[in-house]
Amino acid sequence: KAFPSRKRLLPSPLALPIIGHLHLLKPIPHKALQRLSRRHGPIFRLSFGSVPFVVTSSPETAREFLRVHEGSFSNRPSTVAVRYLTYGAEDFSFAPYGPFWKFMKKLCMTELLGTRTLEQFFPVRHEEVETLIRWKSREDKLIDIGEELTRLASNIISRMTMGKRCSGTSAEAGEVRKMVDEVGALTGEFNLQDYIWFCKNIDLQGLGKRLRDVQARLDAMMEEILKEHEETRKKQVSACGPEATTRDIVDILLDFVEDERAKQRLSREGVKAFILEMFTTGTGTSAGVIQWALAELINHPAVLQRLQNEIDSVVGTGRLVEESDIPSLPYLQAIVKETLRLHPSGPLFTRESTEECTVGGYHIPANTRLIINVWAIGKDPNYWEEPLEFRPERFMLGEGKSSEVDVRGQYYQLLPFGSGRRSCPGVSLALQVIQAALASLVQCFDWKAGTGKNCKVDMTEAPGITLTFAHPFVCIPVARDLPFLSVYA
Numbered sequence: 001k002a003f004p005s006r007k008r009l010l011p012s013p014l015a016l017p018i019i020g021h022l023h024l025l026k027p028i029p030h031k032a033l034q035r036l037s038r039r040h041g042p043i044f045r046l047s048f049g050s051v052p053f054v055v056t057s058s059p060e061t062a063r064e065f066l067r068v069h070e071g072s073f074s075n076r077p078s079t080v081a082v083r084y085l086t087y088g089a090e091d092f093s094f095a096p097y098g099p100f101w102k103f104m105k106k107l108c109m110t111e112l113l114g115t116r117t118l119e120q121f122f123p124v125r126h127e128e129v130e131t132l133i134r135w136k137s138r139e140d141k142l143i144d145i146g147e148e149l150t151r152l153a154s155n156i157i158s159r160m161t162m163g164k165r166c167s168g169t170s171a172e173a174g175e176v177r178k179m180v181d182e183v184g185a186l187t188g189e190f191n192l193q194d195y196i197w198f199c200k201n202i203d204l205q206g207l208g209k210r211l212r213d214v215q216a217r218l219d220a221m222m223e224e225i226l227k228e229h230e231e232t233r234k235k236q237v238s239a240c241g242p243e244a245t246t247r248d249i250v251d252i253l254l255d256f257v258e259d260e261r262a263k264q265r266l267s268r269e270g271v272k273a274f275i276l277e278m279f280t281t282g283t284g285t286s287a288g289v290i291q292w293a294l295a296e297l298i299n300h301p302a303v304l305q306r307l308q309n310e311i312d313s314v315v316g317t318g319r320l321v322e323e324s325d326i327p328s329l330p331y332l333q334a335i336v337k338e339t340l341r342l343h344p345s346g347p348l349f350t351r352e353s354t355e356e357c358t359v360g361g362y363h364i365p366a367n368t369r370l371i372i373n374v375w376a377i378g379k380d381p382n383y384w385e386e387p388l389e390f391r392p393e394r395f396m397l398g399e400g401k402s403s404e405v406d407v408r409g410q411y412y413q414l415l416p417f418g419s420g421r422r423s424c425p426g427v428s429l430a431l432q433v434i435q436a437a438l439a440s441l442v443q444c445f446d447w448k449a450g451t452g453k454n455c456k457v458d459m460t461e462a463p464g465i466t467l468t469f470a471h472p473f474v475c476i477p478v479a480r481d482l483p484f485l486s487v488y489a
């Protein structure tokens with residue numbers, strides 16, 4: 001009679017020797033996993049090589065994992081690449097749930113990414129958005145909007161973390177961005193060492209060598225950045241004390257390296273790992289959402305027109321829209337939610353269990369890796385009418401009010417930022433950047449996908465684990481007739 005339900009085996013497709021189910025993930029893993037969930041149900045088991053995974057694509061099961069069994073699933077699985085690049089998990093995203101992670105989480109919420117820091121850096125974000133819209137001279141020319149938006153997001157993160165842009169002026173900061181791209185490519189590559197047991201210690205693909213090389217260059221550069229900050233801090237202390245307004249995130253972190261009496265101290269490696277993490281988690285993600293939103297707006301001119309009307313009526317035609325206008329722009333908020341539903345930057349996120357538990361009647365052993373298919377959850381027909389349609393109105397309650405369903409992890413049918421204690425600490429920053437940049441682009445320009453009549457943006461997704469366009473997204477901004485735009489010409 002003991003635990004009959006715990007003996008139920010999770011459904012699983014037929015596996016191949018050695019590779020398990022890896023062949024089933026092609027070409028686009030989140031789509032392949034959605035198809036498998038239609039056949040095997042809301043929760044099923046896969047093996048990637050010799051590593052077991054549980055996959056869910058349903059809001060109810062996601063809730064069970066992330067809320068009911070949050071305590072069991074509070075770790076994140078690591079990979080060879082992550083271990084190389086994070087000094088053996090001295091970072092935050094991959095730190096096991098425990099005192100160090102708790103300390104970093106508190107620091108993120110109160111200082112690094114908290115309200116005060118976000119307010120302090122409002123002028124930085126506004127200036128970068130102003131730089132973004134200086135396109136008047138390039139009217140009627142196709143532009144690579146992805147490039148512009150990546151620059152915007154990287155410059156914001158760069159100025160917040162180390163006090164300088166990472167494009168244009170400083171060679172060092174520009175190097176950071178290049179290396180972050182390299183890191184993104186390396187961590188996105190499938191590494192046999194992570195999944196095939198007999199390859200564990202053999203670097204067949206040569207990835208280990210490339211990782212060691214990038215890590216050494218990154219470390220040297222981060223060390224430079226830290227030294228520069230330490231020098232400036234010494235000078236400030238010997239002059240009149242550090243000025244609160246000029247402190248960036250490296251400064252806040254260095255306080256915890258230098259303060260010998262602090263309860264929890266940070267290592268220099270911890271600081272370097274966190275800076276890299278800010279770039280890897282915070283730039284491509286936000287830039288990607290703005291691109292997908294703009295592409296949807298170009299393909300849905302009536303939605304674009306309604307958003308322009310909303311902005312014009314709230315902001316007027318005499319100034320650029322600002323972050324403080326966002327609460328009065330419910331349709332803008334609805335468009336961003338709808339974009340995150342259809343095109344979440346992280347279509348899949350992972351966790352790992354530390355204890356056994358029972359989910360959906362199935363026994364899940366400790367040390368099981370979990371994949372939450374955020375992309376599929378946002379398209380679950382039990383929650384979303386016509387799930388594949390771009391319809392921001394679904395997030396409006398009428399009378400110009402937005403629906404209470406938000407993206408911060410309380411509604412399990414919409415999880416672009418995850419949920420619970422390990423959910424994304426950058427959600428507020430990301431939403432401010434995405435909403436303000438999108439609003440400015442739409443306020444200042446009309447948008448065309450090309451020179452032909454009724455040109456549409458091709459929304460096909462590229463193969464791989466990140467959500468990117470299969471074909472380069474280029475478009476034409478045409479400046480609107482607004483008096484204040486002459487300032488930005």
Ligand code: HEM
Pocket residue numbers: 076092093094277278281282283285286289344345346349350351415416417418419420421422423424425426427429430
């Ligand atoms: C559109 C933008 C973004 C999206 C869609 C996004 C999405 C996510 C998701 C799905 C997770 C995993 C959540 C979970 O396990 O429940 C995550 C974690 C994380 N994100 Fe974001 N993110 C974005 C922007 C940012 C920004 C701007 C930052 C910081 C600058 C950031 C920093 C992090 C960190 C540090 C974690 C790990 C948290 C932990 O393990 O405790 N993200 N993000």
